[in-house]
Amino acid sequence: MFLFLVIALAVVVAAVTLAVVGGGEGTGPLPEVAPELLHDPLPEDRPVDRADVDRLRFPLAVRGYRMADVDDALNRLAAELAERDARIADLESALAGPQARTGHQVSFEKPAPEDHQ
Helix, strand or coil: CHHHHHHHHHHHHHHHHHHHHCCCCCCCCCCCCCCCCCCCCCCCCCCCCHHHHHHCCCCEECCEECHHHHHHHHHHHHHHHHHHHHHHHHHHHHHHHHHHHHCCCCCCCCCCCCCCC
16 A cells, blocks of 8 residues: 555656646646736826826735835835925915015915814
8 A cells, every 4th residue: 555655646746747847748847927017007198196096006926016116106106296395395485475575474384173172
C-alpha cells in the first residue's frame, strides 16, 4: 500500500511539473498574466471633481495596491489642489483690493457653528 502511494505521488508531481513547464500537447508554460491596470484614471482634459475621486478604484497587487498607480493619482490630486489654492488666493487678493479702497471689510473665514439650545 505504501509503495502505491509513493508511485501515485510521483505521478501527480510529474504531471503538475509537466503542466507548468509546458511538456506535452500544450502551447508551452503557463501564460503570463498581464498586470491589472487602473480602470478609471483621472481625466486629463478637465479639472478633477469629487465624482472622479469617488469613482477612482485602484487594482490590487500582490501586497496591496500598485504604488505607481497610487502615486500618479496622489500627484495629480496634489497638483489640482495647489492650482485651486493659487486661484483662490488670486481671487481673494483681487476682491480685497476694491474692498480696501471702499473701506468695507470682507471676511473669508467660515463662521463658527452656533449652539442652538
